[in-house]
Amino acid sequence: MKTTSIVLLAALCLPAGLPTAQGQPTKKATKTPPKAKATTHAAMASSTKASAPLAALFDTYWEDRAKLFPLGATSQGDYRYNDQLPNDQTQAFRQQQQRFYQQYLASLQKFDRAKLSADDQVSYDIFKYEMDTRLEGLKLNTWMMPFAQFYSLPNTLGQLGAGTGAQPFKTVKDYDDWLARVGQFPVWADSAIGNFRQGMRAGVVLPRVLVLKMVPQLQAQVTADATKSLFYGPITRMPASFSEADKTRLAAAYQQAILTQLVPTYRKLADFLQTEYLPKARTTTGLADIPGGPQMYRYDVRLMTTTDRTPEAIYQTGLSEVKRIRAEMEAVKKQVGFKGDLPAFFTYLNSDPKFTPYKTPEDVLNAFRAIQAKITPNLPKLFGHAPKSPFEIRQTEAFRAATASAEYNRGTPDGSRPGIFYVPILDATKFNITSGMESLFAHEAIPGHHYQLSLQQENTALPKFRRFASYPAFSEGWALYCESLGPELGLYTDPYQKIGALGDEIHRAIRLVVDVGMHAKGMTREQAIKYMMDNEPISEQGATAEIERYMAMPGQALAYKTGALKLRELRARYEKQLGKKFDLRAFHDEVLAGGSMPLAVLERKMDAWAAHQK
Structure with a gap:
């Protein structure tokens, strides 16, 4: 058997590294002529001035992003929006994203990259790449295929609602937050079905073999006994500190949510895919076989x-x-x-x-x-x-x-x-x-x-x-x-x-x-x-x-x-360049120090690190 996998991600932006300062070599002190020293101080002052407003931009972006993508916030341990599940299947939401990324791209471009510190230049490059890439993706019709067997909000909700994932179930508010979140799932599902139908009309449909895998995933959540649902799991593990009144109220509320919101929604999605979508799904394999597919790929x-x-x-x-x-x-x-x-x-x-x-x-x-x-x-x-x-x-x-x-x-x-x-x-x-x-x-x-x-x-x-x-x-x-x-x-x-x-x-x-x-x-x-x-x-x-x-x-x-080939290439390059000065521990620490980033940004950052090692 072969078991390989993917890291669970919320959108494209999730985890990676340690302080950029760590692993950076300290330059040996040298005597600097007065004029050169003044230039250095001016450059540092300029860099400091630029980085504070840039940091503020990044902070504001992250706050706004958490509101826009509350599931992503939950996965990162930010629980302020745990009661929310935006309907990301609507044209209005896609337009909201477009305005969001365009606004932040325009704000970034007001900064003069050349005047930023090395660390801020890395941040600038990553941020610009992210905004450009997101905006480009919103031009494509991938929304006509809302989910598949490997990326699926219905499956994600199952992981969250079981009580063993990122959604916390420690306080009464946590339990009420989840009720509010799943209460928005039926509307999401109706919009997803609408998008699937637009895809059917446009010929932008999933392969039949994938749809056959999706249906049982959805049917697995259909039960007549709410206490047998995985969504009832948090009720079976309620903290002893909850009052009897809260325990009774929540147990009843969860049973009602399971039987009146979750089970009917999973059944509706499964029935739609089985009876309406499957006959229109394609028998071909690749993206090249649908309209706009080559551009998508x-x-x-x-x-x-x-x-x-x-x-x-x-x-x-x-x-x-x-x-x-x-x-x-x-x-x-x-x-x-x-x-x-x-x-x-x-x-x-x-x-x-x-x-x-x-x-x-x-x-x-x-x-x-x-x-x-x-x-x-x-x-x-x-x-x-x-x-x-x-x-x-x-x-x-x-x-x-x-x-x-x-x-x-x-x-x-x-x-x-x-x-x-x-x-x-x-x-x-x-x-x-x-x-x-x-x-x-x-x-x-x-x-x-x-x-x-x-x-x-x-x-x-x-x-x-x-x-x-x-x-x-x-x-x-x-x-x-x-x-x-x-x-x-x-x-x-x-x-x-x-x-x-x-x-x-x-x-x-x-x-x-x-x-x-x-x-x-x-x-x-x-x-x-x-x-x-x-x-x-x-x-x-x-x-x-x-x-x-x-x-x-x-x-x-x-x-x-x-x-992996790029990392091997960089390691071999620096081993050759630095000889005995190459330190594998320092190399690994530096790769991880700035977190996940596009490979071109990583290569520039690592080349600068290697130059310092010399």
């Missing part, structure tokens, strides 16, 4: 890679990487003495009982805890800074496990909610140790997403829009890069964990081929599944789930390899 590629690389160039990189990694897999196959070809080796890895030793979900979770214990002594060799945020390993909730990948959910900046590494375990007896457990942990947990996201949001020196930003090419690129640190962390000493790590790496290379192939080169879903199974040890079920994810989220799968 080019935008998705830019959005997810934060580069101007063409789909064709990315495709060719994928082919090259697949070839390279296959050669490494052949070497491991030879090392363990397997006599057949690579596909036969994959079959062996997927079918031999010795690779599925677990009996219970707890066995699987304990195996991941053992990996954490193995790498812990080696982390100080690679990092000067470690996050303060707590960390937990949990089994993915049953209601979403069938369609979930392993994933990391970030904690809150104050540590009240830990960072959580979720592992879907449908059947522990089939959980395969050759699936790349060590590389998966390095990617999703430590030092991958947990370090990157926790250090970023713990860094109060960053403007909030940077503390909670997430650019997939950076965050997923970092996590994939962390897989390559396995040998330095004490991992992959077992050849079967090594083949698992290579399986994970080739998986990301395959994504470059199949994502571009499906959305820009006419590759079918079936051809993509076959290509994946021919080149990595993955079951047909696993390959199908992965390919359908790329169908639902075009371009997202390109971020991983694109970002």
Whole structure:
């Protein structure tokens, strides 16, 4: 089996790094002629003057953004708008976003970038990129496909309402906030159906195979017994401090909300998709097959890679990487003495009982805890800074496990909610140790997403829009890069964990081929599944789930390899430039210091860091 995943994000802006000042070398003091010293002071004064109003702009933006996107605020631990669920499916809301981003872009452009400090220039560049990218995205008709099996407000509400996610259920107000929030779900759903219908008329529709996965997700929330609903979970865990009157009132209110608002809405969405939308859904695979699809895909590629690389160039990189990694897999196959070809080796890895030793979900979770214990002594060799945020390993909730990948959910900046590494375990007896457990942990947990996201949001020196930003090419690129640190962390000493790590790496290379192939080169879903199974040890079920994810989220799968290759390129560049002065701990700290950002901004920042090291 293959378990790889995505970080749960609210919009595009979520978590990453630590203080930009940390990891920056202190320049050796030198004597400065009087005239030069005066110039330096003037420049510093200018920079200070400019940065205060710029900081105020960023603060105001973040406050306004929280009001506009309250679900994002909740995920970041800002609970002021927990009772709100804006109807983001309306034209009016899209126009409101357009005015919002245009206003802040215009305000930013009043600043003279050249007069800003180096840190503020980085913030300026990231902010401008964000505004430009958002405005460009609003020109596309992606709103005609409101959700799919992998990005879905109905699924997000299930996670929040179960009481184990970002929505808090600690006070009576928390409970009332949730009632108010879900009370707005029926109107959202009606608007989403309206958008789906506009898409049907325009031919901008989802693939049929995805709709078939969406219907059961919605039907799972339909029940005649409110106490059996996952949305009743918070009631079963009400704090003992609540008064009996509040307990009675809330229990009744939750049952009513479940039976009169939530269940009817989930049923309506499921019935609409099943009876009205499914017959109009397309049998084709890629975005190129819908009106405006090629433009949508080019935008998705830019959005997810934060580069101007063409789909064709990315495709060719994928082919090259697949070839390279296959050669490494052949070497491991030879090392363990397997006599057949690579596909036969994959079959062996997927079918031999010795690779599925677990009996219970707890066995699987304990195996991941053992990996954490193995790498812990080696982390100080690679990092000067470690996050303060707590960390937990949990089994993915049953209601979403069938369609979930392993994933990391970030904690809150104050540590009240830990960072959580979720592992879907449908059947522990089939959980395969050759699936790349060590590389998966390095990617999703430590030092991958947990370090990157926790250090970023713990860094109060960053403007909030940077503390909670997430650019997939950076965050997923970092996590994939962390897989390559396995040998330095004490991992992959077992050849079967090594083949698992290579399986994970080739998986990301395959994504470059199949994502571009499906959305820009006419590759079918079936051809993509076959290509994946021919080149990595993955079951047909696993390959199908992965390919359908790329169908639902075009371009997202390109971020991983694109970002990791850039980080490897930068590391090799500075190792060559700096020689013995290159400090790997300082390099890692500096990469994480500014948080998630577009790759071009990162490269400029890191080049400046390397110049200082000299």
